[in-house]
Amino acid sequence: MKKLTKKRIWQWLIGIFALLIIADIGATLYFYRVACVRNDSPISQVKTTSPNYALVKNFNMLPKTTVTIENDKLKLDAWYVPANKATDKTVIVVHGFRQDKTAMRQYGELFHQLGYNVLMPDNRGAGQSQGNFISFGFHDKYDVIAWANYLTNKNPQSDITLYGLSMGASTVMMASGEKTLPKTVKSIIEDCGYDNAWDEITYQGKVGYNVPAFPLVYSVSLESKIRQGWFFQEASATKSLAKDKLPILFIHGSKDTYVPTRMVYDNYKAVKSNVPKKLLIVKGAAHAKSFETNPTLYRSTISKFMNEYNPISTGQ
Structure with a gap:
């Protein structure tokens, strides 16, 4: 028993x-x-009541070229928008989690108004790019490097800034520490990226x-x-930033509860003290809402950073 x-x-x-x-x-x-x-459900866009909706409407009227590259056996898609005045300066604008390039039109227009060429990719597994999975920046960082190489091969005189929002922000931070990042990349701007x-x-x-x-x-x-x-x-922005040698601007909303604000301080501290780094905390801004919460401060901070680390020369 x-x-x-x-x-x-x-x-x-x-x-x-x-x-x-x-x-x-x-x-x-x-x-x-x-x-x-991958999930191709419709994504949220800038609302018509947003102070930045005019930027979206302006961007829609800009001439765009669809360009493609292949990386890691995936066909990747992007919009290329030339500056109004010919320049070697280009900003690569990288979108966030479950977004695509259409969600980044206000940022594309911002950099276009500042005088830059703009390249806006669809990450792998999003928009018109191929891929079945989301990799939180781990594989995407190599795609960003591939886009930077594409621009460099087209124009060896290119001066490139990487800009990313949310997951895109973590992606460009992860790219910052890679040895294969071309020398034509001069600076990085990240908005509300996670540490890992x-x-x-x-x-x-x-x-x-x-x-x-x-x-x-x-x-x-x-x-x-x-x-x-x-x-x-392994998808760690913080670890990559410890190897970063490029000037970098960190932006985060004080009321971010999706990627908690505390993460930006860890990322900021990870960059060595001898590397130029700047930090903007936008008071009252929720996740990915810093630009819409305080458009004037956001624009002026980015403009000042770009003028310092990837300026449009007067001769262009």
Whole structure:
């Protein structure tokens, strides 16, 4: 009888353990699909009531060329908008999570008004670019480098600034530490980027789903390694910034609860003290809303940074 009881206990324990494994696998597949699998649902755009809606309308009227490159066996798509006055200066504008280039029109118009050529890519797995997965900057950083090389090959005299918003911001920060980044890239501007994918996804799991990091984030990260070749910890802006040698402007909203404001301080501190770095915290701005919250301050800060580190020469 005693042996039978022990056997049943073990059977119950094994059964419970098996159910937990099955539940974790199911949750892992669900959350991986939410976080990392392409979704072409319509994205939110700048509202007609926004103070920046006029920028979107202006951008829509600009002449654009659709350009494509191939990187990592994926065809990638972008808009190229030339400056009104011929220049070698170009800004690559990189969009955020589950967005595409159309969501970045206010930023494209901002840099166009400042006198720059603008290249606005669709990240892999978004818009008109190929790809089935979202890589939180891990693979995207190499795509940004490929776009910079594209511009450089077209014009070896190019002076390039990388600008990114949210996931795009983390992407350009990750690109900053890569040895393959061409010398034509002169500066970086990031707006509301996270420090690394692990911290951001763990944070979103907690605030959005009340899910602890263990075991789910660990298993979703393992799923990413299996399907895309990278763990969440490997998509780290902070680690890349420790190798950055380019001037960089950090922007973040004081009321950002999607990528918490504290992350910008970690990113800022990661840059070595001998590298030019500037920080703008926009009071009252929520995630990716700094430009719309205080357009004048945003424009003037970016204009000053660009005039210092990638200026439009008077001869152009």
